[in-house]
């Protein structure tokens with residue numbers, strides 16, 4: 252029998268999605284606006300502003316006694332409101348705009364902040380390219396800042412150094428700061444916000460991977476001027492493709508909606524005074540999103556459960572470290588579980604790693620990749636990491652190197668960078684492991700066995 256594949260983060264449907272989509276067809280709302288878009292925004296708004304009230308967070312043994320997960324994911328009767336009753340004080344003003352992608356949400360945050368050609372925007376270097384690419388869409392320059400060792404997210408001290416240095420060198424302040432919640436882990440938000448406020452620079456939180464992660468009980472994405480969410484196929488929940496922007500107040504929401512729908516002025520004919528974009532979420536995708544909201548907390552509980560199993564299984568394995576919340580203030584959604592390997596750890600077939608050039612996308616990721624025909628770049632994961640990836644692949648287990656920092660990407664060779672070596676060291680020593688709602692307890696056990704077996 253063919254072995255079931257363990258993939259990084261595969262989407263999982265609640266069964267409620269089809270109901271909302273059917274409703275859209277029945278009522279003829281197959282357009283980028285409509286009742287599902289409004290309903291999805293309402294659900295999201297209640298969710299991101301809510302106190303942690305959901306009670307499914309028992310121990311994993313209580314939650315999943317019979318190991319038949321994910322079949323045991325039970326959608327809540329399509330009334331997420333009952334779960335997210337109580338709002339955190341001070342967040343009453345937050346608004347949500349559903350968009351076609353997380354990348355679009357980040358882009359519109361920059362547009363709304365007036366980021367233009369010649370401006371600089373500070374961005375966490377250790378991230379996926381969608382955090383910084385929209386800066387370049389505006390003709391602006393990203394200034395990359397390295398991470399700190401506990402959260403893997405932007406280093407507050409280095410952030411302040413960078414701000415001061417940019418002001419000294421250019422005579423102007425950076426227009427915004429983009430912090431990222433990599434793999435779902437909250438950043439040191441208190442310190443980052445204090446610096447943003449001290450220099451009066453707006454903070455954009457890229458919470459694309461961090462939906463539902465909390466810092467001191469508050470959902471990430473609600474601390475700054477803007478928060479970015481993604482509902483791409485591999486994220487915590489999916490709308491097949493989509494995103495949302497968290498912003499302050501109805502007026503800002505309307506401004507974002509204006510830019511997301513081609514910036515049309517109020518006339519009987521098309522009249523344009525500003526450049527807009529076609530970035531609104533469709534009513535069909537929003538229908539999927541409403542269905543997904545009924546399993547969001549279950550998904551997060553499951554990701555945490557998987558982390559718990561990895562922690563148990565790897566605790567006695569020397570040379571391998573699981574990335575965990577640094578303290579009780581941090582409550583990661585553990586979107587992806589990640590490990591780092593000591594450089595001294597020997598892995599089977601390590602000498603053969605990088606033997607041949609890769610021609611396709613790792614893990615069969617969507618889209619087309621360009622093949623350079625080269626097996627090496629100037630900064631790549633250590634040979635034991637690549638050897639482990641290949642050994643796991645033989646067992647039908649998908650793993651992936653940690654994201655390569657943006658300051659090491661050739662496309663950003665001309666961007667200023669403030670580095671401390673941490674993100675590069677993490678990139679060279681780390682792997683992401685299967686973590687999604689379709690990963691069962693049995694899968695995790697098999698993955699841990701496979702990891703142990705490939706140690707030489």
Ligand SMILES: *Cc1c(COP(=O)(O)O)cnc(C)c1O
Pocket residue numbers: 351352353354355378379381382431457459460480481482483493494
């Ligand atoms: C996925 C992702 C995005 C972009 O989201 P899309 O919906 O795919 O456009 C942005 N930032 C980070 C860190 C991401 O992981």
